[in-house]
Amino acid sequence: MSDAARRHPKSPAAHDSATTLQTLLLETRIEERARDQAFRQVYETVLGSSTYLGDKPNFTRIGTNDLARMFDLYDRIFLGGEVRRALMAQNSKLEFALSRRLTRSGGQTKRTRPSRSQAFSPAQYEIAVSVPVLFATFGDVDRPIRACGRLCYDRLEALQRIMEHELLHLAEMLGWDRSNCSANRFRNLATNIFGHTESHHQMITPQERAMVQFGVKPGSRVSFDWEGKQLYGIVNSIRRRATVLVPSAQGTPYSDGRRYDKFYVPVECLKPV
Ligand SMILES: [Zn+2]
Structure with missing residues (x-):
C-alpha cells in the first residue's frame, strides 16, 4: 500500500472507480483524426452554448459554467464520463474557478481534504484557469501560441489545451492519488x-x-503618476500589476540596505526611464 493510500483509505466503491479509471486512462489511445474531430466538437459546443462567450473564439468574457461545460464534454467524449463517475464514487466535489492570482501557469488543479483525521474523508477538487494568462493570450501581443506542444489559433483553443492538461491532473489524482506532469505516466x-x-x-x-x-521588466527603472505626483522607482515584480519600489526615507528596509515604499501599478501606467 502506498503512503498516500495508507493516509487516505478509500471505500470499496471508490477503490473500484480508481482502478477502472486507471485502466481506462492507460488503455485510451485516440488517433489523430478522431481527436481533431473531438476537439472541434468541444470547441463548437462550448462556443454555441455560452452566453458569455458570445460566439467569439477570442472572447472577452467567460464564466465558470463555461469551464464546467467544457470539462464535461471532454470527460464524456474522450473518457466516457469516467472522471465524473470516479468523483461521484469517491464522494468528491469538483469546482471551477477563474483565478486572477495565477499568473505564470494557465491552470491549476487543487485537492483539499476538509477533515484529515476522518477515514474515507472525501477530497474536494478545484480546477482553476488563469484570467491574466488567458486574456493576455491572443490579446495585444502578437505571436504564434503553442500550448502543450500544439499550435493554437485563438483563445478558445488555448483554453482547451489548459482544460485537457488540468483534466488529466484530476484524473491522475483520482486514479493514483497523485499527479505529476513532468513524470512519464x-x-x-x-x-x-x-x-x-x-x-x-x-x-x-x-x-x-x-x-x-x-518595455518593462523586473529591474526596470520607471516613472508613474501617483495622485498628481510623478514618482520614480524600480519594478520589483510583475503579476496582475507591477510592484514598484520607490526610494523613501520612511519606507520599509530592503535587502539592498535602502528603504522603499511599495506601489502596485497597472503596467500600462508605467513609463520606462
Ligand atoms: Zn501540470
Whole structure:
C-alpha cells in the first residue's frame, strides 16, 4: 500500500472507480483524426452554448459554467464520463474557478481534504484557469501560441489545451492519488489521449506582455503618476500589476540596505526611464 493510500483509505466503491479509471486512462489511445474531430466538437459546443462567450473564439468574457461545460464534454467524449463517475464514487466535489492570482501557469488543479483525521474523508477538487494568462493570450501581443506542444489559433483553443492538461491532473489524482506532469505516466497519457507533446504552455504571461508592449521588466527603472505626483522607482515584480519600489526615507528596509515604499501599478501606467 502506498503512503498516500495508507493516509487516505478509500471505500470499496471508490477503490473500484480508481482502478477502472486507471485502466481506462492507460488503455485510451485516440488517433489523430478522431481527436481533431473531438476537439472541434468541444470547441463548437462550448462556443454555441455560452452566453458569455458570445460566439467569439477570442472572447472577452467567460464564466465558470463555461469551464464546467467544457470539462464535461471532454470527460464524456474522450473518457466516457469516467472522471465524473470516479468523483461521484469517491464522494468528491469538483469546482471551477477563474483565478486572477495565477499568473505564470494557465491552470491549476487543487485537492483539499476538509477533515484529515476522518477515514474515507472525501477530497474536494478545484480546477482553476488563469484570467491574466488567458486574456493576455491572443490579446495585444502578437505571436504564434503553442500550448502543450500544439499550435493554437485563438483563445478558445488555448483554453482547451489548459482544460485537457488540468483534466488529466484530476484524473491522475483520482486514479493514483497523485499527479505529476513532468513524470512519464502523465506525459504518456497526455500524448495518447490529447496528442500533447509538451507539458508546458507558451501562452502570453503578464510578464511577457509587460516587456513586449510596454518595455518593462523586473529591474526596470520607471516613472508613474501617483495622485498628481510623478514618482520614480524600480519594478520589483510583475503579476496582475507591477510592484514598484520607490526610494523613501520612511519606507520599509530592503535587502539592498535602502528603504522603499511599495506601489502596485497597472503596467500600462508605467513609463520606462
Ligand atoms: Zn501540470
